[in-house]
Amino acid sequence: MIAEKFSGKKLVLFGCGYVGSQLAREAIASGLSVTALTRNQKKAAVLEEMGVDKVVQATLESRQWHSQIDPQQDFVVNCVSSGRGDVQAYRKSYLEGMRSVLEWGRESQATFVYTGSSSVYDQDEGEVVTEISSVHPANEKTQILCETEKLLRETSDKSFSRWFILRLVGIYGPDRHYLLDQLQRGDTRFLGSEQHRLNLIHRDDICSAIWSCLGASSEIRNEIFNCSDDLAAPKRQVLRWLAERIGASQPIWESEGTGKSVGGRLIRNRVISHEKLTRLLGWKPAYSSFREGYEEILK
Numbered sequence: 001m002i003a004e005k006f007s008g009k010k011l012v013l014f015g016c017g018y019v020g021s022q023l024a025r026e027a028i029a030s031g032l033s034v035t036a037l038t039r040n041q042k043k044a045a046v047l048e049e050m051g052v053d054k055v056v057q058a059t060l061e062s063r064q065w066h067s068q069i070d071p072q073q074d075f076v077v078n079c080v081s082s083g084r085g086d087v088q089a090y091r092k093s094y095l096e097g098m099r100s101v102l103e104w105g106r107e108s109q110a111t112f113v114y115t116g117s118s119s120v121y122d123q124d125e126g127e128v129v130t131e132i133s134s135v136h137p138a139n140e141k142t143q144i145l146c147e148t149e150k151l152l153r154e155t156s157d158k159s160f161s162r163w164f165i166l167r168l169v170g171i172y173g174p175d176r177h178y179l180l181d182q183l184q185r186g187d188t189r190f191l192g193s194e195q196h197r198l199n200l201i202h203r204d205d206i207c208s209a210i211w212s213c214l215g216a217s218s219e220i221r222n223e224i225f226n227c228s229d230d231l232a233a234p235k236r237q238v239l240r241w242l243a244e245r246i247g248a249s250q251p252i253w254e255s256e257g258t259g260k261s262v263g264g265r266l267i268r269n270r271v272i273s274h275e276k277l278t279r280l281l282g283w284k285p286a287y288s289s290f291r292e293g294y295e296e297i298l299k
Contacts, residue, residue, distance in 0.1 A: 120145050
């Protein structure tokens with residue numbers, strides 16, 4: 001389906017980490033001409049070996065790459081990450097990176113997709129969160145994410161033909177499955193609340209959501225979408241299922257309550273809804289819950 005709709009088109013990819021690398025593989029397999037930017041020399045070599053047409057090595061927030069990549073593209077995707085860095089790394093990767101991309105993309109007619117984060121929401125009472133729910137930064141990092149989205153929205157009349165923001169939830173998939181790793185190591189004690197709901201999305205479903213945005217009909221433009229699977233399951237349910245599936249010991253909980261900081265991260269208890277993404281673009285996750293996703297991993 002991707003090949004039929006996108007073959008022969010040109011894609012620029014900023015950020016070639018876990019999601020970006022998979023998107024590049026799918027794009028190449030579907031006949032797109034792919035240009036990728038990465039700051040990592042080893043990643044650049046991997047991308048070239050993968051078959052990316054042009055690889056530019058630079059930091060996104062710099063301007064040195066502007067002259068090396070033609071802004072006249074069909075599609076541009078910014079799925080850069082901070083590499084789990086500090087506040088300064090967040091500012092460079094997200095906010096300053098977005099500023100650089102928007103300067104480069106002036107007068108471009110490309111469709112632009114930015115993969116943001118559902119951490120911009122502050123709900124914590126188990127409620128359903130949609131794109132019209134309030135957004136409130138809980139710390140400096142989420143403040144930067146909010147500022148990055150605002151910068152894109154306010155510059156929409158100057159850069160690119162249209163844009164989409166995908167607010168992603170917890171990402172998992174091949175080679176990225178922290179809870180499963182913990183259980184396989186024999187860990188039995190877990191921090192946080194067993195009632196806290198985990199909002200998850202499989203890597204491949206993120207890619208399919210990006211393709212849905214890139215291929216959206218021309219009248220759909222400048223939209224924000226939540227991207228999650230169909231089931232925000234309690235953490236207890238996920239871990240118990242995984243433990244039973246692999247024959248591991250059942251988890252023991254160290255603390256109760258929600259909205260607490262666990263491992264330096266603020267954990268929120270809510271249900272992130274993808275209803276708008278399904279309604280407007282017809283997107284549905286192939287891995288509708290953690291069960292389908294982890295079953296594929298366990299194969």
